[in-house]
Amino acid sequence: MKITFEGQSHQIDANTLINVLLHYQNIVNEASKELSGGSKNIELKINALEKGSFVIDVSLIESAIKHLFSSESVAYIASLYAIVDGTHRLYKHFKGRPVRTEEDKETAKTIIGNTEFNITIRVYNQPPVREAVSKSIETANADVNVEGFSVDCGTNEPTEFKRESFKEYIYDDFDTEKAILNETDEVVDAVLTIIALNFEPGSRWQFMYNGFKIQMTVKDDALMRKIDEGERFGKGDAIHVKMKIMKRYNPTYKAYENKSYKIVEFLEHIEVPRQKELF
Template identity: 20%
Template sequence: MQMITEDKLSLEYYGSPVENGHLKAKDVARYILALDDFMNVVTKEAYGNDVSLSMDVSGFRGQSFDVDFILQVVGLASNAIFCTGSPKDLITLATDSIKACIHLAGKQPESCDTDCDNNSVSVKNAFGDTQVFHIQTLNVISDPKASISLDTFIREPLTKGLSTVKLKSSQFNVETEASSNDADFFKPLDFELPLSKNMITTGLTIESPSFKDGNKWKLYDGQSSFYAEITDKNFLDKVDKGERFGKGDLLIVEMNIIQTKTPQGLKVEKIITEVKDHKEAPKQQGIF
């Protein structure tokens, strides 16, 4: 089943260029186009690739420079990620994406812990503060097209004398704002988005041990070779004390497998958090 939903969205600018009537028409046109690009990214994340968004300017108003848009989402299926059919979902995802940029303050997150049951992610920023967002929020701000759009309709006007940019829906009482102090938080960021983190217990064969702090061990899992960091302090203490670890030895380990989306593609990192057992490789028997 397909549905059509509508709502009004407002983009508002405040500051002396507005009060003095010095906003340039070409700049405003670019800001509107950038918002349109941003909202299309948000729509795809919220409702899937088969959904289209139509944004029509419905008026200008207020003492600030305000642009009102009619949003129309066409082709919404009942199995969409946000399947309530409420345009509030779409606008909340857009405003939360701006809030997430401010929370990260232009830096990579220190950690992202995903709760798949609730479709949420706890994001700890570089300053140790944690906020919870819908997981699609990180998909939006990690999208290069969305980050370029935010740079255009938020960061740029804030660096040209405007004091505040607001994006809101009065109908649903949903809004967010960015001030001039937040401008640098909307520069395009080479954002790394954690996709999954799995802990497994497995056996691995040592191909090349490492006896230097921070170096990765080369291991074999029965199908392929890979490098992994070992963080188990008890195991590393044994290495430091000279316990024998050599090629062909078997390690029974607990290992985190972390998959991350980067601007260059997918990245998989393997971290061994505990070495539960160590068995030396069988000694070769001589012929004579």
């Protein structure tokens, strides 16, 4: 594997090299933990350089000497190379954002292009791994002698980052990610009893749900269409819906709390029995 610093000068700051290698080692270590389940130790070795070269030649070897030249060891290192390569490719495409949606995953598989794509996505999604790539680019950006930075794992074309694009690849949204990770949602089949309603589009209604009062902004198209068509909804009526409950983790109670509600699908209007007129 090779790390290349592009520039017109034959020098770079020592801290640039040291920091980038430390971040690179963190990526390799996290990839190895995920690939082996923590059963293998990998050493990062820097091979001898030619004078004035900006190409850093890196080798990975298994720490256990008895396995050094085994077919198992060779296959393991090859898989590790592919994962580290794929991690950098994903970072360049997603610019540090995690792979979350199914669409993201399908895109990621195309980018990675190897059989280790599931492990590679898991490795890439770890904040310390993406932070290590981001810090490497940030370090290169701080050195005026570096005009480009690339990683070549020998499995594909090198993954390159150019100085003019350095800033857009420095990702610092990990705090927001942490907040998102502390949130979850659940879609439930629910019957909501109406206790207060407002027919203005986007207005807030109040309901009874499982013995608790809840309120939400009603935006469901099917429900609003019923209202526009003249269907009468009144206090005490119920609606059968698919409802999304947004929850946030409370570290004090070590449990998720319901924070907000949203109707995602209107299914049925259940009218309360009306008192019949006597005359």
